[in-house]
Each structure stands twice: as structure tokens, then as C-alpha cells.
Amino acid sequence: MSRTLRSLLFVPQLPLARAPRRPHLSPRRFTMSAPKAPTPKAPTPASVSSLRVSYSRAPALDEAMLPPAPFALFAAWFEQAKASGDPEPNAMCLATASPDARPSARMVLLKAFDDNGFVWYTNYGSRKAAQLADNPFAALTFWWPSLERSVRIEGKVDRVPTEESDAYFKSRPPASRLGAWASDQSKPVGERHVVEERWNGLVDDHLDEKGGLKKEVERPPQWGGFRLVPDRVEFWKGREARLHDRIVYELGENEDWTPSEELKGSSRWTKTRLQP
Numbered sequence: 001m002s003r004t005l006r007s008l009l010f011v012p013q014l015p016l017a018r019a020p021r022r023p024h025l026s027p028r029r030f031t032m033s034a035p036k037a038p039t040p041k042a043p044t045p046a047s048v049s050s051l052r053v054s055y056s057r058a059p060a061l062d063e064a065m066l067p068p069a070p071f072a073l074f075a076a077w078f079e080q081a082k083a084s085g086d087p088e089p090n091a092m093c094l095a096t097a098s099p100d101a102r103p104s105a106r107m108v109l110l111k112a113f114d115d116n117g118f119v120w121y122t123n124y125g126s127r128k129a130a131q132l133a134d135n136p137f138a139a140l141t142f143w144w145p146s147l148e149r150s151v152r153i154e155g156k157v158d159r160v161p162t163e164e165s166d167a168y169f170k171s172r173p174p175a176s177r178l179g180a181w182a183s184d185q186s187k188p189v190g191e192r193h194v195v196e197e198r199w200n201g202l203v204d205d206h207l208d209e210k211g212g213l214k215k216e217v218e219r220p221p222q223w224g225g226f227r228l229v230p231d232r233v234e235f236w237k238g239r240e241a242r243l244h245d246r247i248v249y250e251l252g253e254n255e256d257w258t259p260s261e262e263l264k265g266s267s268r269w270t271k272t273r274l275q276p
């Protein structure tokens, strides 16, 4: 590992305690409705406007220390986010837009990344998938509060090859695999029990008493992965007095460039500091 990356990985004030892992829900039939939560009190305007955090954690984001392309830096920050105790460091906000440029955003989970892009899984019949079919450009945003860091990624999206979706689907726990069959994501449903009854039928057909699989669950054809291939990646570090650090990597036009040139220190990516 280079000295640059090692120094990027050094975060002295990381909390030592790991957040407890949430246990997997063992697959079960639904028999009763969820308990009702008390009605929350509306916050006063002052209690909202006075919420304020000052960002002061080291290290700052110094462009002299940055790698030529954004992927190694993302990998370093992601590893630090995993170690920081954040229970879901792979949660990211995915923004898509309709053909008439109306944006919509929702959280999804990053399931793979490398120099080729950032992958998540979803239902190909969902609202996000419909928007991506019409307009393949999208944006992802990560926020890692305990590191005071955010990453914004923009680019073009395509479906991952079916073999890749199959391989990931097989790695999921039985409940998640059945869940993919139980939900016609983003479509209206009159009442929750319709989905629960569909789920109960799937559990009866596929799982034994201990929650183990008694029958293989294939990937639903309408479920699979998307990969965003980035052309813009911004790294953001909170700093005091709102004078944050922002470095954006943007992909240049040189189509002849090959990754081996990166080893010689050249890159298709340009780096620019932005005002906070």
C-alpha cells in the first residue's frame, strides 16, 4: 500500500466500539399486525433550527495526497466507514430522474464496487427501474456522519449481467430471497395483509421448520442489479465554520487511455477543489 493511501487510512479519532450487528430476522409466517407506536410530538421550529454539528475531525482532505483516480480513495473511505461503527455504511441515496427531468431519490444498499462501477440490487419493475429505463443517468450519495465525510457519485447506469445477479441472489439469506418474490415493488397494494399472505405461502412452500430451504429459490426475472459507471465523483469532508473540503474527480474525454497508464501516474480523471 502506498504512503499516500496509508496516510488517508489514518483516522486517529475513530470510535473503538463497533455497533452491534443487527440479527437476521429468521424467516417466519406473519400472524399478527405490528404493535402501534405512540403518535410522535411535532418538533417546534426552534428545536429544528438549533440542530447544529461542528465538523472538526482529522484528517482534512488535501489534494496533494489524493490518488490519480477516485476508486482507491473511495475504497479507503469505505473501509474506514465500515470500521467506524456505522451500522450500514453501504447505505446510499440513489437519485434518478424521469424523462421530463423530475428527480426522485431513495436509499439503496451498495453491494459491490470496483473500477468498473457501483452496484445495487432491486426490482426491475420498480419506479427507479422505470426511470432508469427512460433516463440512464443517476447519482449516488453516501453520508458517513462519524467520519464527517460524504461521497457523491454521478454517471450512467446499466443492468448487471444476469450471471452476476444470479450469483449475488444465491448468496442472500433465504428470507431475503423469498422477499424478492413477495413484493411487486413500487406497485400499490390495498392492504398489507395481501403481501403478508403472499409471503406466508412462499414460506410454507420453500422453508422447513428451522427456516432452512427445502426447495431452491431461483432469482425472480424481475429482480437484479444495476451498475453505475461514474464520470464524476466528489469527496467531501466537513470542516470548521462550514469551510468544508470538496475535491471533485471528473472523467476526461481521452477514449484511448488504458488503466495501465494509471500505474505510470497519468489518469483520465481530473481533480478540482470546489468552494464549500
Ligand SMILES: Cc1cc2nc3c(=O)[nH]c(=O)nc-3n(C[C@H](O)[C@H](O)[C@H](O)COP(=O)(O)O)c2cc1C
Pocket (backbone or CB within 6 Å): 088, 091, 104, 106, 107, 108, 109, 110, 120, 121, 122, 123, 126, 127, 128, 129, 185, 186
Ligand atoms: C437503508 C435502506 C436501504 C435500502 N436498500 C434497498 C435496496 O438495496 N434495494 C431496494 O430495492 N430498495 C432498498 N430500500 C428501499 C428503497 O429505499 C425504496 O423504498 C424502494 O427501492 C422503492 O423505491 P422506488 O419506488 O423509488 O423504486 C432501502 C431502504 C433503506 C432505508
